[in-house]
Amino acid sequence: MISELLQGLNPKQQEAVQAVKGPVLVLAGPGSGKTRVLTQRIAYLIEEEGVDPFNILAVTFTNKAAQEMKDRLEALLGPGRATALTVGTFHSVCSRFLRREIKHLGRSPDFTIYDSDDQLRLVKRVLRDLNLDEKQNLPRTIQNKISKAKNEMLDAAKFAQSKQNFAEQITASCYERYQELLLESNALDFDDLLMTTVQIFRQFPEVLAAYQQRYTYLLVDEYQDTNRVQYLLVKNLAAQGQNVFVVGDNDQSVYSFRGADVRNILQFERDYPTAQVILLEQNYRSTQAILDVAQAVIKGGKKQKYLKSLWTEKRVGVKVSLQEGYDPDDEARLVVTEIERLRRVGSYQLNDFALIYRTNAQSRALEEAFLARGLRYQIIGGIRFYERKEIKDVLAYLRLLHNPFDRVSLERVLATPGRGIGSQTEAELQRWATAMGVPIYQSLLALANLEQGETPLGLQVPFNTRARKALLSFLKSIEDLRAISTTFDLVGLIDALLEQLKLQEILRKEYGQDEGEERWANILELRNVAGEFTCLPREQQLATFLAEVALVSDTDSLKDQAEAVTCITLHQAKGLEYPVVFLIGLEEGLLPHSRSLDNQDTIEEERRLFYVGATRAKERLYLLYTFRRSFYGQWITSTPSRFLADIPPDLINRPAQPKKLVQPPENTLVPRNGPRLVAPLSNQGPSEPRRLNSPISSKGSVLSSGPTERIFLPGQRVRHQRFGEGVVVSSKLVEDDEEVTVDFLFKGQKRMLANLAKLEQLEP
DNA sequence: TCCGCCTAGGTTTTT
DNA sequence: CCTAGGCGGA
Numbered sequence: 003m004i005s006e007l008l009q010g011l012n013p014k015q016q017e018a019v020q021a022v023k024g025p026v027l028v029l030a031g032p033g034s035g036k037t038r039v040l041t042q043r044i045a046y047l048i049e050e051e052g053v054d055p056f057n058i059l060a061v062t063f064t065n066k067a068a069q070e071m072k073d074r075l076e077a078l079l080g081p082g083r084a085t086a087l088t089v090g091t092f093h094s095v096c097s098r099f100l101r102r103e104i105k106h107l108g109r110s111p112d113f114t115i116y117d118s119d120d121q122l123r124l125v126k127r128v129l130r131d132l133n134l135d136e137k138q139n140l141p142r143t144i145q146n147k148i149s150k151a152k153n154e155m156l157d158a159a160k161f162a163q164s165k166q167n168f169a170e171q172i173t174a175s176c177y178e179r180y181q182e183l184l185l186e187s188n189a190l191d192f193d194d195l196l197m198t199t200v201q202i203f204r205q206f207p208e209v210l211a212a213y214q215q216r217y218t219y220l221l222v223d224e225y226q227d228t229n230r231v232q233y234l235l236v237k238n239l240a241a242q243g244q245n246v247f248v249v250g251d252n253d254q255s256v257y258s259f260r261g262a263d264v265r266n267i268l269q270f271e272r273d274y275p276t277a278q279v280i281l282l283e284q285n286y287r288s289t290q291a292i293l294d295v296a297q298a299v300i301k302g303g304k305k306q307k308y309l310k311s312l313w314t315e316k317r318v319g320v321k322v323s324l325q326e327g328y329d330p331d332d333e334a335r336l337v338v339t340e341i342e343r344l345r346r347v348g349s350y351q352l353n354d355f356a357l358i359y360r361t362n363a364q365s366r367a368l369e370e371a372f373l374a375r376g377l378r379y380q381i382i383g384g385i386r387f388y389e390r391k392e393i394k395d396v397l398a399y400l401r402l403l404h405n406p407f408d409r410v411s412l413e414r415v416l417a418t419p420g421r422g423i424g425s426q427t428e429a430e431l432q433r434w435a436t437a438m439g440v441p442i443y444q445s446l447l448a449l450a451n452l453e454q455g456e457t458p459l460g461l462q463v464p465f466n467t468r469a470r471k472a473l474l475s476f477l478k479s480i481e482d483l484r485a486i487s488t489t490f491d492l493v494g495l496i497d498a499l500l501e502q503l504k505l506q507e508i509l510r511k512e513y514g515q516d517e518g519e520e521r522w523a524n525i526l527e528l529r530n531v532a533g534e535f536t537c538l539p540r541e542q543q544l545a546t547f548l549a550e551v552a553l554v555s556d557t558d559s560l561k562d563q564a565e566a567v568t569c570i571t572l573h574q575a576k577g578l579e580y581p582v583v584f585l586i587g588l589e590e591g592l593l594p595h596s597r598s599l600d601n602q603d604t605i606e607e608e609r610r611l612f613y614v615g616a617t618r619a620k621e622r623l624y625l626l627y628t629f630r631r632s633f634y635g636q637w638i639t640s641t642p643s644r645f646l647a648d649i650p651p652d653l654i655n656r657p658a659q660p661k662k663l664v665q666p667p668e669n670t671l672v673p674r675n676g677p678r679l680v681a682p683l684s685n686q687g688p689s690e691p692r693r694l695n696s697p698i699s700s701k702g703s704v705l706s707s708g709p710t711e712r713i714f715l716p717g718q719r720v721r722h723q724r725f726g727e728g729v730v731v732s733s734k735l736v737e738d739d740e741e742v743t744v745d746f747l748f749k750g751q752k753r754m755l756a757n758l759a760k761l762e763q764l765e766p
Numbered sequence: 767t768c769c770g771c772c773t774a775g776g777t778t779t780t781t
Numbered sequence: 782c783c784t785a786g787g788c789g790g791a
Contacts, residue, residue: 064781093781118780136786192781259779361778383780424767553781573779595778611779634776635782 007046007078011039018280019043021247025240025274027225027267028249031312032296032617033287033579036249040223041071043247044087045078047219055087059217059239063224065091065554067577088217092232094553096195099213101549104198106206109188112545114401115552116184116191119389120410121145124191127409128179139172147173148180152193153229153261155200157181186441187409196231203238214242224577225250225270229261237273244274253300256573256611258604283310285617287579289319292623294653296616299609302648320712321655322616324625324646329637330364330587333628334371337584340624341377341567344582347715352378355567356580358615360593364586365569378566383574388551392509392521393528397551399499402480403487404544406443415480419508422472431473446477491536492543496529572611575618583619585612588627588643612645625654657713714742714756719764722746727764 008016015035018028019042030036044060047053062068068089075084088095101111116124125141125148151161158181162174184191190198203210220240222228225248228236240246248270255264271277285293293312327333337357344350357368365381372379387393395418398411406412416423435445449470479502486498500506505525510518535547568580572593587593594608616623627642714720718730720742728746733756740756 091781195781257780260781363777386780420768422767426767571779592778597778607779632782 005046005050007042007049011035011042012284014280014282014284015039015042018282019046021278021280023243023245025244025270025277026247027270027274027277027279028247028282029267029279029310030249030251030282031285031310032251032254032614033285033314034282035286036251036282037067037071037223037577039282040221040247040249041074042078044071044084044219044221045075048079048083053219055084057216058219058221059088059095060221061092061095061223061236062089063091063227063577065094067223068094091553092228092235093192093195096199096235097549097553099199100190100195100202103202103209106202106209107198109185112188112405114187114189114405114408114411115195115549116189116410117389117552118145118192119394120189121149121191123410123413124180124183124187125176127183127413128176131179131183132175134172134176139176144173144176148177149191149193150261151177152191152197153231155197155231155234157197157201183409186407188405188407189410193231196235200231200234200238203235210238211242214239218243218245220246222246222248223250224254226252226255226264226267227257227262228266229257229263231261233263233266240274244276246274253610254576254614256576256607256614258607281310283312285312285314285316287620288314288617288623289316289621290314291319291321291653292616292619292621295322295623295625295649296613298649298653299616299645300613302609302645320622322623322625322649322653323655323657324649325657326642327626327628329628329630329632330367331371333586333626334367336626337368337586337624338371338375338377340584341582342375343713343715343718344622347717350582352565352567354581355584356575356578356582356618357567357569357584357586358572358575358618359569359586360572360595360611361587362571364592368569368586372567380566380568382568382570387524387527388554390521390524392505393524396496396499396505396525396528397548399480399483399503400496400544401548402443403484403495404548406480407441409442412442416476419503421476422468423476427469427473430469446473450474450477487544491540492532492547493529493536495544496532500525500529572615576614579618579620581620582622582624583615584624584626585615586626587631588612588625588646589631590641590643591633591638592631593643593645609645612643655712712740713763714740714761720744721762721764 008019011019015038018026018039021043028036028039030039040060044058047058048055060068060071062071068091071089072084072087075087088098090098097115100113104111104113122141122145125145126136129136129139129141129144151157156164158174158178161177162171165171165174184194203213217239220236220243222236227250236246236248248267250267252264252267255262255267258264271279288296293314297312325336327336341350341352341355344355345352359365359368362383369379369381388397395414398414398418401408401411402415413428416428431442431445434449435442438445438448440448483495483499483502487495490498506518506522509521509525512518513521531551532543532547535543535550538546570578591599593612594605598604598608616625625646627646628640630637630639632638712733714730714733716730716732719727720730721727722744726746728744731743731745733740733742742756742761744761
């Protein structure tokens with residue numbers, strides 16, 4: 003009997019799901035159901051091959067993908083069947099692994115995980131410790147270098163060896179001190195989670211052997227986005243059984259900035275000579291019109307032969323639209339207007355729409371347009387929930403309670419709220435702790451003992467009376483909370499903390515009524531999340547909560563059912579799909595991003611980003627760019643993205659702009675909030691070709707010509723100069739125009755060419 | 767120590 | 782444009 007698990011899969015997919023033991027590489031285009039194949043494969047292994055879920059490790063790209071995989075398995079196999087399965091991101095899997103195994107390095111499992119913000123603070127601390135100038139040694143740059151080194155498995159010593167020039171020696175000494183502070187803080191940063199795991203594997207072969215024995219089946223999604231250390235993790239775990247099943251798409255490799263190396267997937271067969279390679283080329287997501295454009299862009303740059311091509315059985319569908327907005331506000335307005343139109347004439351809901359952009363900053367203009375029209379929207383990313391100041395403040399207390407050596411949290415907590423402990427006192431505390439050779443928190447405890455008359459090391463009692471008082475009262479409040487944490491559950495602890503801090507009042511005072519309430523609401527949301535952990539044994543609640551909170555990303559909490567338009571970056575949109583997609587800001591300097599321009603490889607990565615964005619669309623794809631955009635407060639005339647020039651004109655519609663804008667007179671400032679000097683004129687038929695300054699190419703490019711998109715859909719209200727108002731009955735595209743049948747209020751039905759007749763769109 | 771004014775510099779993308 | 786840090790004054 004053919005397994006039910008194979009039903010609804012095409013032969014290629016079935017082949018992948020049933021692949022025999024041994025290494026398997028599934029090269030799969032966008033929308034090819036690769037994540038589904040991965041999931042079905044796991045179900046198949048358990049159901050048909052009798053594999054114990056305990057022996058399976060599946061690595062996904064986000065926690066959200068992991069959750070979805072678990073849910074799907076539950077649905078396929080029945081409840082409870084797959085609970086022994088290990089699923090998660092590299093980071094979460096390694097984090098769990100280290101809680102168990104870090105003891106081999108003589109470290110406590112109660113380590114704190116430092117996120118990027120914590121990393122940066124720690125680097126700043128390092129620079130101050132080493133008396134280095136923050137101007138000459140930018141903390142961000144140093145943080146990036148350290149992170150990069152860790153992703154390449156270079157520890158501080160190896161880094162110092164490999165870099166000989168003076169500037170890098172400075173970085174090396176920062177790296178060294180940085181690791182010292184991490185160790186002293188009993189903390190691991192994001193990158194350590196992976197690097198330390200591999201180090202343990204190397205140093206303790208018996209530990210590795212145990213995991214190799216356990217995980218006889220290893221599956222990895224988005225393999226093209228693995229970096230060196232992730233590659234080594236996979237390789238180490240797969241070394242014995244070779245049962246490694248990876249899925250990915252080299253055309254969607256967009257994470258080289260965090261060390262991802264597309265060669266990992268391209269050289270899979272070299273790493274695993276017995277590998278089977280399966281190509282999934284059929285696309286189940288997008289229409290042919292969308293796929294054609296996406297393929298044109300991805301192929302545009304390269305001469306090399308492609309590993310795979312894409313095809314679909316879906317209908318050709320609506321042509322992809324390309325449109326210019328005057329500026330980002332106008333661009334946003336065009337999008338919102340189109341969303342409103344599609345909602346009227348089609349059966350779309352708000353969550354069918356996605357606005358995808360290169361940089362988070364672009365979401366600002368969108369936000370304003372949505373607010374102005376009263377459409378619900380959700381912006382993914384930007385300031386992440388767990389990076390909000392008020393949230394981090396509260397988390398800092400919780401982290402300090404769980405791990406008193408956590409240096410970054412201690413410093414944060416000392417400074418907020420103001421309690422009379424400033425940089426002077428802090429520096430002195432630091433000196434004193436160093437003199438005693440203990441971590442800062444212990445030196446505080448020693449200070450308390452000193453107060454009670456003990457003088458352990460015969461050191462002089464430091465600090466003036468005021469500072470000492472402040473420090474001791476601080477210590478007392480922490481110790482009080484610590485006592486509470488040993489009797490109350492997590493929510494009880496948080497309540498006590500909020501009470502002690504008088505946080506609600508502080509927030510209201512600091513940010514005013516409205517924003518104060520908003521931030522307080524965030525705190526309550528955090529408290530809500532904490533509530534989900536109170537079902538655990540009390541001793542585990544805080545640790546589990548903190549580990550979880552450190553590793554979630556924003557897309558993880560993305561709600562599909564939310565009735566709102568989604569605004570999201572290209573990177574975060576990877577793996578998602580929407581019926582209608584607007585790719586905005588398709589301009590030189592933005593996509594490709596200006597920071598990528600000095601290097602051919604990074605420009606090609608930008609091209610892949612375009613490809614990823616375009617292939618998110620199922621039914622309709624809109625490409626937009628602006629005439630001008632402001633950078634650093636300066637208006638710059640935009641140049642349309644070079645990737646647009648790779649699209650054959652006949653694949654694209656350049657709609658007659660329903661709203662035509664005129665350039666403002668020279669040297670006229672357009673006030674940000676005042677009345678716009680550039681008023682949208684009501685439409686008067688086909689617009690004059692907009693002056694495109696520096697078009698990419700004069701012919702063979704979508705930028706120079708193009709027929710019209712179908713904008714007069716049935717139900718659209720229109721006005722004609724002679725016939726007056728009417729409603730569109732039907733329409734179809736013809737050569738260079740759109741043929742519409744209109745039912746006029748007084749003149750009955752007429753058929754005409756929309757642009758030729760200068761037909762005007764009206765609001766409903 | 768804290769507050770507020772000022773200026774110089776900065777914008778990719780994320781687990 | 783915006784914001785984080787530096788600097789002067791209370």
